[in-house]
Amino acid sequence: MTAELLAGIRVVEMTEVWAGPMAGSFLGDLGADVIKVESFPRNSMTRPLVAGLGAGEGEGPPYERSGIHHLSNRNKRNLTLNVRCESGAEALHRLLASADVFFEGYSAGTVERIGFGWDVLRARHPRLSYIAMPGWGAEGPYRGYVTLGSGLDSASGHTAVRGYPDRPMEDTPPIYHSDATGALTLVFAAITALLRREQTGEGSSVDLSQIEAMTWQLPGLFAEWTMNRRLPERLGNRDPHIVPHGCYRAAGGEAGPDDSWVVLAAEDDRQWAALASAAGNPEWAADGHPWATVPGRLGARDAIDGALREFAQSDTAEAIAERVQAAGAIAAPVIAPWSVLSDPQHAARQWLQTVEHPHAGVKVFAGFPWRIAPDASSWDRTCGLVGEHNAEVLGELGYSGPEIAALRQEGVIGEAYGEG
Structure with a gap:
């Protein structure tokens, strides 16, 4: 089983791609009951509808075989919801009433426009902590901009100091380090908000700017300018203070x-x-x-x-x-x-995880970022299918079988894209 540090904590996740989903997986690794709410009927960015666009080999629909989606969505339950309709929004509110943490990864203002801003959440769910992780933060002139990790890579200055000095900067391939920093920063924020609630009895609102979280990874480069007025240079594999x-x-x-x-x-x-x-x-x-x-x-x-x-x-x-x-x-x-895959260090620590999925088959994935004794880290839930836990989760919220069937008939929930 997974670690039990967060056993009894329910987390609701509404994110896509990697940063948010990976944060949800980490919280699930720590024992939280993570419920991933996926948009419906629109597919997630990492659930391709066409074979070949990131979908691996196997049987079943391509959107159940995406490698990046599998890697960042373990140890969760999956619920689909069209939250833009009244019955879908009410279902989400009923879910949030049972939750401790709710986090989303959309551009600033998105959840407010669909009726789930902090003012609404605080009034209806006073013990719920809300974490927003837009690329640029909830305030400022860039607040509405949409971006992915490659944009944050460039805006943080990381691209400018990476690569070889004799090659054009545009030849430097993008990386997605900001997704990893954003994911781990969200875990810190969630646990801190839970600790604060223990003291105050109230939830918190956390504005997690991914660009700011990423920029904190480059303190030496910023200090070089702010303190020495020297622009950092691209050094390739060299170090300015060590030769060779x-x-x-x-x-x-x-x-x-x-x-x-x-x-x-x-x-x-x-x-x-x-x-x-x-x-x-x-x-x-x-x-x-x-x-x-x-x-x-x-x-x-x-x-x-x-x-x-x-x-x-x-x-x-x-x-x-x-x-x-x-x-x-x-x-x-x-x-x-x-x-x-054959590294003796990974083998000695049994870090790589062999996982079997109904559509993707048996795959090897990266393991966990920590070991917590006496709990044994484990991949209790492989990447969920679209809407796999709709009936289970909605049933826990008090929906009857006929009510769940009605939501499905209305296109509020679904278990396959193309149904709604």
Whole structure:
């Protein structure tokens, strides 16, 4: 079973893509009863209606086989609702009356327009904590802007300092780090709101700006400007204070003959002497050599990189790394993506999870970000089907069988896209 830290807590989630859904999964991992409310009849962005658009192999509709949707939607129950109609809105209010936390990930103002703003929630559900996680926050000139992780990546400045200095910035591929920071920040906010309710008896409203959560991940870069008036530069694999610090092409390895690389670094003179010895050139660290000191190495970065490129070409990435590590310096091969699945560290901790899904089949997914003794982390619920728990959840809220059937007939709920 999952951890039991949040056992007895009910969380209602209305989010899409990754940041919000992953936060819901984390809360479910901690033992909360997470009920994911999906829009109906419109499909979620990560539930493709056409095969090939993110849907893996398997039987059944494509929207039940999306990899990103499966990864970020474990340990939840699934309810579909058309909350824009009166009966759907009433069903959501009945659900929120039973909940402790409600969070949504739409642009600012969206839930207010459909009648679920904080003023309404506070009046009807005074013990409920509400968390909004719009990209830009609930206030300010950007409040209504819609964005995804790639937009936050750029706006935070992360894109500007990532990549190689000799390549155009537009060649830097986007990442979605902000989804991860947003997800974890929401977990902190939810637990904090629950603790506050223990003291006051009242719920809280949390305005979680994802761009602000992301920007907090870059304190050194902002300090470089605010304190030193220096714009951070793109350094590739280099470090401004450490030489050597780079990634060098090796003569083959597990990643293949043409794409094997090894990372080498030396933070101090002792590590540099070890690296020089492993490279067969102990004289690089001898007294009087221009590279023997930190200042000397900082001034000879290009020459040292050239020497280490030649050294890396003398053997496989794994052999180079093993030799340098044994000598006492920093080294590691750059592993191929598929090597994650066979990583001995993951295997020793049994981190990867094998999950069976009725439509996607048996798949291996990333595990949990923590271990909490004495509870054993587990994937109790695989990614739910569309509306899989409609009858179960609505029944808990007091709806009778005929009433649930009527909601289905009216298109308020459904178990497949295209029904409404």
